[in-house]
Amino acid sequence: MSLTPLLEQYHRIKQKYRDTILLFQVGDFYEMFYDDAKIVARALGLTLTARSHGKDNKVPLAGIPVKALDTYLERLLACGFRVAICEQQEAPGLSKIIKRNVIEVITPGTAMRPTLLEDKKNHYLLAIMPGQAFFGIAFADISTGEFYLAQIAKGNLKEEIGKIDPKEIIIPSSSGGVDYGQVTTLLDDYYFSYDYAYEKLKTHFGVANLAGFGIEDYQLGIQAAGAVLYYLEETQKHTLPHIRKISLYRPTEYLFIDRMTRKNLELTERLNPQASPDFKKGTLLSILDHTKTPIGARLLRKWLLSPLLEVTKIKERQQAVCEIAKNSFLLKDLSDTLTQIGDMERIASRVACERANARDLIALKNFLKQAPAIKNLLVGSASTLLKDFYHRIGDFTPITERIEKTLVEEPPLALTEGGLIRTGYSCELDKTRNLCHNAKKYIAELQEKERRLTGIPNLKVNYNSVFGYYIEVTKSYLSLVPKHYLRKQTVASAERYITPELKEYEAKVLNAEERIKSLEYELFLQLRSEIGQVVPQILEFSNIIAQLDCLLSLAIVAQANNYCKPEIDEGTEIIIKDSRHPVVEQLTTEPFIANDVYLNQSDHQILLITGPNMAGKSTYLRQVALIVIMAQMGSFVPAQKAKIGVVDKIFTRIGASDDLARGVSTFLAEMNETANILNNATSRSLIILDEIGRGTATYDGLALAWSVVEYLHQNPSFQPKTLFATHYHELTDIAHFLPRVKNYNFCAKESQDGIIFLRKLVSGKSDKSYGIAVAKLAGLPKEVIERAKILLPKFEKGEEISIKSITTDKDTDTKDQLSPIEEELLKIDVNKLTPIEALNLLHQLCQKAKNRA
Ligand SMILES: Nc1ncnc2c1ncn2[C@@H]1O[C@H](COP(=O)(O)OP(=O)(O)OP(=O)(O)O)[C@@H](O)[C@H]1O
Ligand SMILES: [Mg+2]
Incomplete structure (x- = not known):
């Protein structure tokens, strides 16, 4: 079976892009053929058709309009496809079969188009190079130019992947079959080989060796990094000059927050995203993020997920936050100025990859123009960071002036259709534009001239795309048409002509227009590549802006929510006066009750916290962890006063989290954690x-809880500070035996209308549980509540239980249906009453009985 030339070309190209969906431009459409068409039609709900290519050859076909590419790309990537875009490289008609080339391969981890990127989040591509005990990893965000490498103990790999949250993972083909939970792409082992990778990095950065980056000793990391570079270049079809350095990523420099803790504490996402349509609302990030720029928002997210360990660094941030928060003018002016700045980092990266358009450059110019204003605001700053920013902000006037002089203020999106360059920038362009203008004017005047010469009053000069300019004469005046008019076309009521003069000027117009377009494009490319030279400086400025934006954001929250500056030291105490939960205090309608925290290594290592359901135990536990995280990221904290000895890791084991997807039961998941x-x-x-211990039989749970507390207390090698909320009242007895365990409780009051939560943490264990009172709040049927009240003392005393049948007839179970007076009697502990109290009580009971009668 012979193929049409188009299909032949298609197969030739498709062969090189087997594992991608090939979008093949045919005029105004990207077409997909064969299986690509079938798969995509099914996934996106497109119409699947078939087109005949030659005799007896029907090929399945689906298409998307070229104009709608961005929308479809988004959906294709969301389905996990890799997409190759094959464009027409020349105007139709020049050769028998139009030249086509793949200009870009887009995968989830290599997208650069603004429409495919989230503003406030990095889009990392991660490579994993497996070793024995350690794995090499490297990750890069092509849209920002960030590039990191690390070596991670095998056991920590999942944690780190969770934190980096890459959009795509690449691994050597020979290590396939591992599920990392993200879109995973297999790459030939060759690209992960050490020699290849080392050479690749050396050539890319133009260095003789990698010592300057401090990564020379990280062999596995280098292997992963080489693969990252290869894959990015291969998909971009372009070198990546904006990736200027590779940095060692050292997870050990940051407060370790494991996956479950990140989830449980709802740092960046809700535990239950369905709870709120806005998935960020109710997270710590949503409280802290008042950044004005996407670059700042991305950095703040990193600060939150990687708080610092080094006291001096934390203090540096604090100082800067303090300086901004205290100076309301600075705060306001910085906010206003930063609001004028957009995603400089991604635009700079697009400039470097030669993907920026004229609108990008205009935007970039407007952002860079804020530099002097920002520098000005930082004059005379006291804090180390702000001072450092002041000195590092460069002068961008040459580049902003260059852009301003070259480009019009509102250029079109397309780069090849003209309309980009200002008048006065290029003599040649201006001359050509004049030529074009004059020729057009001449043609416009021609109509009048010809009417005069021929005496045809309705003669018209018109233009169409098939044969350009022509003169049209209606049938009634045909007799007046002069001899030198050449007939070109006959239409219903008129004849169309051309003249040599008309064609001469037409050629002038068309030539000039072509020349203008290509000149403008050339001038634009020149400008873009010049700006490409200063991309490093722009990225440096962008980084300063990001940090400044984060510090400003923290200053804004500190001010707005009345936070205090925590005292940070190397000590081991955590002392917080009147701490609040940063998120709950914003969302709750009732006033938030503040509580103190006191944890140390000597006598308050483990706090056992009891109290009724709904009393506020979990809230308190989380707020302590959140405050520590905020403090170590350099933020102020919701409290009156705080002193925090730097914490190295935070662990949480909260509530029942089923990991159904992994096939682990609640209890097993809990024990794993x-x-x-x-x-x-x-x-x-x-x-x-x-x-x-909640997910198992009471005594099993209690026994486990008890032994965990013992282990944390008695282990000679480590004594972590621990907050332990529990409903096992028996557990509180452990404080008698272990000196560093202390009991605290959230008290509640029972009143006529039910239970009142005081939300106040007090020393000592709680006296009783109020589970039934809380259940009543939840609106359980009265019968159930009453019955539970009767059962409770029986269970507590280990008495035998008889089954009650549920009927609406109140008399059926008189045996178990106690009168209020009997209930009161049950509550009395006769041994604890003095004779006077007993007499009083008896009097009250008699009174109640009389009232009932
Ligand atoms: N200090 C506080 N001030 C005001 N409201 C609070 C405070 N602490 C908690 N709350 C409110 O009380 C609700 C219940 O708190 P929380 O979930 O912490 O109780 P709990 O003691 O852990 O209950 P359970 O034993 O059922 O797990 C919270 O949703 C919150 O709205
Ligand atoms: Mg709780």
Whole structure:
């Protein structure tokens, strides 16, 4: 079967892009053929048709309009496809079959188009190079130019992947079959080989060796990095000059927050995203993020997920936050100025990859023009960071003036259709534009002239795309048409002519227009490549803006929410006066009750926290962890006063989280997490345990909880600070035996209308549980509540239980249906009453009985 030339070309190209969906431009459409068409039609709900290519050859076909590419790309990537875009490289008609080339391969981890990127989040591509005990990883965001490498212990790999949250992972083909949970692409082992990778990095950065980056010793990391570079270049079809350096990523420099903790504490996402349509609302990030720029928003997210360990660095941020928060003018002016700045980082990256259009450059110019204003605001700053920014902000006037002189203020999107360059910038362009203008004017005047000469009053000069300019004469005046008019076309009521003069001027117009377009494009490319030279400086400025934006954001929250500056030191105490939960205090309608925190290594290592359901235990536990995180990211904290000894890791075990997807039961998941905590905590760690042991039989649970507390207390090698909320009242007895365990409780009051939560943490264990009172609040049927009240003392005393049948007839179960007076009697502990109290009580009961009668 012979193929048409078009299909032949298609097959030739498709062969090189087997694992992608090939979008093949045919005029105004990108067409997909064969299986690509079938798969995509099914996934996106497109119409699947078939087109005949030659005899007996029907090929399945689906198409998307070229204009709608961005929308479809978004959907294709969301389905996990890799997409190759094959464009027509010349105007139709020049050769028998139009030249076509793949100009870009887009995969989830390599997207650069603004429409495919989230503003406030990095889009990382991550490569993993497996080793024995350690794995090499490298990750880059092509849209921003960031590039990191690390070597991670095998056991921590999942944690790190969770934190980096890449859009796509590449691994050597020979290590396939591992599920990393993200879109995973297999790459030939060759690209992960050390020699290839080392050479690749050396050539890319133009260096003799990698010592300057401090990564020379990280062999596995280098292997992963080489693969990242290869894959990015291969998909972009372009070198990546904006990736200027590779940095060592050292997770150990940051407060370690594991995956479950990140989830449980709802740092950047809600535990239950369905709870709110805005998935960020109710997260710590949503409270802290008042950034004005996408670059700042992305950095703040990183600060939140990687708080610092080094006291001096934390203090540097604090100082700057303090300076901004205290100076309301600075705060306001910085806010206003930063609002004028957009995603400089991504535009600079597009400039470097030669993907920026004229609108990008205009935007970039407007952002860079803010530099002097920002520098001005930082004059005389006291804090180390702000001072440093002041000195580092460069002078961008040459580049902004250059852009301003070259480009019009509102250029079109297309780069090849003209209309980009200002008058006065290029003599040649201006001359050509004049020529074009004059020729057009001449043609416009021609109509009048010809009417005069021929005496045809309705003669018209018109233009169409088939044969250009022509003269049209209606049938009634044909007799007046002069001899030198050449007939070109006959239409219903008229004849169309051309003249040599008309064609001469037409050629002038068309030539000039072509020349203008290509000149403008050339001038634009020149400008863009010149700006490409200063991309490093722009990225440096962008980084300063991002940091400034984060510090401003933290200053804004500190001010608005009345936070205090925590005192940070190397000590081991955590003392917080009147701490609040940063998120709950914003969302709750009732006033938030502040509570103190006191944790240390000597006598308050483990706090056992009891209290009724709904009393505020979990809220308190989380707020302590959140405050530590905020403090170590350099933020102020919701409290009156705080002193925080730097914490190295935070672990949480909160609530029941089924990991159904992994096929792990609630209880097993809980024990897994607990094991992880016990195995990895250090004396500097903070552990939050919220009701562990709950998912199993009471005594099993209690026994486990007890032995966990013992382990945390008695282990000679580590004594992490721990907050432990529990409903096992028996557990509180452990404080008698272990000196560093202390009991605290959230008290509640029972009143006529039910239970009142005081939300106040007090020393000592709670006296009783109020589960039934809380259940009543939840609106359980009265019968159930009453019955539970009767059962409770029986269970507590280990008495035998008889089954009650549920009927609406109140008399059926008189045996178990107690009168209010009997209920009161049950509550009395005769041994604890003095004779006077007993007499009083008897009097009250008699009174109540009389009233009822
Ligand atoms: N200090 C506080 N001030 C005001 N409201 C609070 C405070 N602490 C908690 N709350 C409110 O009380 C609700 C219940 O708190 P929380 O979930 O912490 O109770 P709990 O003691 O853990 O209950 P359970 O034992 O059922 O897990 C929270 O949703 C919050 O709205
Ligand atoms: Mg709770």
